[in-house]
Amino acid sequence: MSLTLLFLGKLEDVAGAPSLSLDVAQPLSLSEIAERLEPRLAVALSAANVRVALNGSLVGAGGWAAGNGDELAFLPPVSGG
Amino acid sequence: MISDVRLAHADFDAAHELQRFTLRQDAGGIVSFLGKVRAEGGDDAVLALELRHYAPLTLSGMEMLALRAQRHWTLTGLLIIHREGVMHPGDPIVLVACGARHRRDAFEACDFLMDHLKSESWFWKREKTAHGWHWVDPRDQDRKDLSRWAHVA
Numbered sequence: 109m110s111l112t113l114l115f116l117g118k119l120e121d122v123a124g125a126p127s128l129s130l131d132v133a134q135p136l137s138l139s140e141i142a143e144r145l146e147p148r149l150a151v152a153l154s155a156a157n158v159r160v161a162l163n164g165s166l167v168g169a170g171g172w173a174a175g176n177g178d179e180l181a182f183l184p185p186v187s188g189g
Numbered sequence: 190m191i192s193d194v195r196l197a198h199a200d201f202d203a204a205h206e207l208q209r210f211t212l213r214q215d216a217g218g219i220v221s222f223l224g225k226v227r228a229e230g231g232d233d234a235v236l237a238l239e240l241r242h243y244a245p246l247t248l249s250g251m252e253m254l255a256l257r258a259q260r261h262w263t264l265t266g267l268l269i270i271h272r273e274g275v276m277h278p279g280d281p282i283v284l285v286a287c288g289a290r291h292r293r294d295a296f297e298a299c300d301f302l303m304d305h306l307k308s309e310s311w312f313w314k315r316e317k318t319a320h321g322w323h324w325v326d327p328r329d330q331d332r333k334d335l336s337r338w339a340h341v342a
Contacts, residue, residue: 117313164245
């Protein structure tokens with residue numbers, strides 16, 4: 109089991125794939141996860157208008173950690189309908 | 190009051206859905222909106238449109254939206270069917286219908302639902318033209334439309 113990162117919308121193009129698996133030794137904060145990614149992707153994920161969902165529930169930028177078996181989704185502004 | 194909120198994973202028959210919805214309630218009037226993939230000519234013609242969603246949030250968000258509408262307006266029925274996946278010109282994207290004893294409730298609830306589906310629901314849109322696929326940016330107008338509904342709890 110690893111930590112799954114999901115990239116919605118335009119973030120998929122920045123990441124080059126709709127999802128990415130990270131093997132992490134221990135649960136990580138958002139900034140610790142960003143350090144493990146390409147700088148361009150890390151910057152895109154950290155934008156103020158990108159919402160984050162941990163295992164299907166919206167969370168803030170801090171106050172949580174995600175580890176192996178967790179799913180972290182990055183949700184840019186919506187453009188639907 | 191009937192409430193029917195669905196995320197459609199394949200093409201749907203809007204006329205049939207609307208007829209079924211109409212028969213299920215004793216409304217004085219029903220207002221509906223059908224959004225379709227635009228068929229346009231030229232280099233920028235959209236050949237296909239894809240709506241991506243995020244399963245844990247998209248349908249539950251639509252259901253919360255339906256509850257807001259039901260609390261604010263007096264409706265006999267509410268229908269939302271929203272596609273996800275790949276669509277082609279002419280295909281239905283979204284069908285919203287509201288039934289009410291009086292037309293004003295139905296018009297306003299339908300308008301409210303569409304404005305929020307466009308700008309707040311968890312969908313990401315990309316279009317395929319002759320130049321390939323590209324993601325569609327959120328429109329400022331869609332955000333502005335939301336401010337019309339600040340009074341709705």
